[in-house]
């Protein structure tokens with residue numbers, strides 16, 4: 001009961017934040033230099049009258065606050081405006097490009113978690129032994145190397161030198177095998193993984209390195225807890241202490257990191273999509289910036305901002321579900 | 333006094349090998365625990381009480397190690413060394429393996445209650461599940477029976493509505509209630525000996541009183557022996573049958589509780605007792621001695637208490653007294669490690685009083701202030717002899 005109310009409470013709390021995001025984005029986009037109509041015309045000489053007509057058509061002649069209200073009303077109906085440049089609704093463009101980005105980010109996180117947690121635990125239990133030192137160096141490299149550089153290196157080694165894996169594009173598992181001319185779903189799955197492998201590693205390495213260090217620190221701290229001492233004193237086998245007593249407590253901060261790093265991952269996806277030629281939101285964002293497509297830039301910024309807020313809410317709520325100590329503001 | 337003690341500790345030595353040097357946290361202590369008695373282990377923090385009690389379960393973590401002595405429990409050797417053919421010390425044949433200590437001793441024979449009830453319970457599991465886990469591990473009970481036992485035990489230690497509280501998490505319990513849970517855990521495993529490591533220190537005075545009464549009552553009901561680790565002489569007076577006073581890794585006095593209070597034989601015990609005229613005052617508050625553990629790296633020469641001892645004389649800087657029987661009371665020995673006593677046959681009487689000793693007031697803090705500096709300087713140069721056959725201090 002309390003948990004449901006807490007969930008609702010957190011969602012309501014997010015509304016002012018979301019409004020803030022739209023206000024700032026809207027103002028920034030409209031204050032930026034460059035007249036959108038002239039940009040669209042790409043230097044062609046046109047009568048002032050034509051320009052004014054186009055501006056009226058898109059409502060650009062009205063004052064900023066009025067335009068914001070219109071924008072918000074449309075936004076609430078799922079309409080993120082019209083990309084003048086591409087002559088398509090922004091919402092359509094985003095929906096079309098969301099799949100590849102989600103596929104990339106989710107698999108990168110899966111890769112990071114699956115590798116980081118066991119490696120972090122191993123490093124924690126072999127503290128200051130060679131394994132720990134190696135993991136520390138790997139983590140340091142992982143944290144300090146830009147993901148696009150890792151991506152380029154992976155392409156050079158595994159795609160160009162060894163020729164094992166494709167260097168660009170993705171195969172989407174939600175399409176039919178016939179679309180790609182594959183023999184069946186097995187090949188589709190296989191090709192999906194083959195294409196995903198390099199960008200996933202490139203994007204996931206940073207997360208993996210961060211999570212691995214956090215996992216190590218948390219496990220070390222947890223293993224020094226009084227409750228671990230007590231468990232030992234009652235003859236609990238070391239295996240059980242590691243897997244159950246220490247592990248459960250150590251996972252709580254991991255959830256936070258995953259939730260909060262979502263924005264970093266999305267930022268990383270922009271570059272990775274560019275390097276690997278993936279038609280996701282990230283690439284769309286870069287293209288929008290290059291062409292000063294303000295409607296599109298605004299739409300993507302708002303979507304990413306919203307996703308970040310949702311990430312934080314999900315983190316909080318899952319924390320509340322997992323950690324019994326979290327209270328939801330009301331006491332019994 | 334029954335013939336065979338439940339637990340016998342002889343010349344136990346536990347050391348920590350740190351970068352700064354070897355810390356002799358426990359330096360040759362001997363004591364016994366008989367069936368059904370509560371034995372106090374008392375001293376300031378850093379005296380080695382907790383290390384000593386954890387050594388009994390062989391729960392000393394690196395860089396610490398038990399390096400010498402013998403621990404015998406119900407005829408089994410928890411720790412014991414012997415000289416191998418190459419002259420090196422090695423573990424005795426009959427010493428229990430790690431696995432045996434874990435399965436046969438920890439929990440089901442010797443259980444513990446820790447100081448901090450807030451930290452001792454795992455925050456992400458229910459109180460009941462933690463209790464049940466330990467019961468299942470240490471007793472031959474089925475899942476359902478263990479649950480019932482856990483609930484019964486919660487009721488036994490005075491937790492209202494045990495069925496409901498069984499499902500709750502530690503943070504939903506108050507400090508006193510959590511300590512009751514820890515007591516329930518210890519008793520539920522049906523051990524013969526419970527080590528209570530400062531179990532009431534984190535609690536306020538009223539709750540402390542309740543917990544002590546509870547333990548007193550349950551101890552009589554279950555006839556469990558206790559080792560009660562504390563820095564509080566007031567608690568000792570209330571609950572202990574016999575007492576060991578520890579100072580810098582050594583036991584300096586050992587006696588039945590009344591004897592210790594009314595016929596004190598060691599100046600350190602005197603000082604501890606002097607520091608407790610008010611029941612709300614603890615030794616720590618009176619004597620904010622810092623850096624005690626570093627002192628255990630290089631303890632003062634001779635009697636380790638001499639830089640702070642009001643009775644100290646020249647001879648005390650030279651002679652390192654062992655804990656010797658100086659009297660007998662209630663069928664138990666009264667031991668003290670102080671060369672004032674005749675049994676040591678030292679030249680104490682003839683030697684000159686030390687600065688801090690002569691006429692210095694009896695309060696600990698005054699002499700404690702300069703003890704840190706003097707102790708380090710004297711120990712590096714001073715060579716001391718032991719009363720037990722002139723053995724030299726390292």
Ligand code: SF4
Nearest residue numbers: 635638641648670671
């Ligand atoms: S041996 Fe000397 S210094 Fe030590 S306690 Fe006795 S009188 Fe004090």
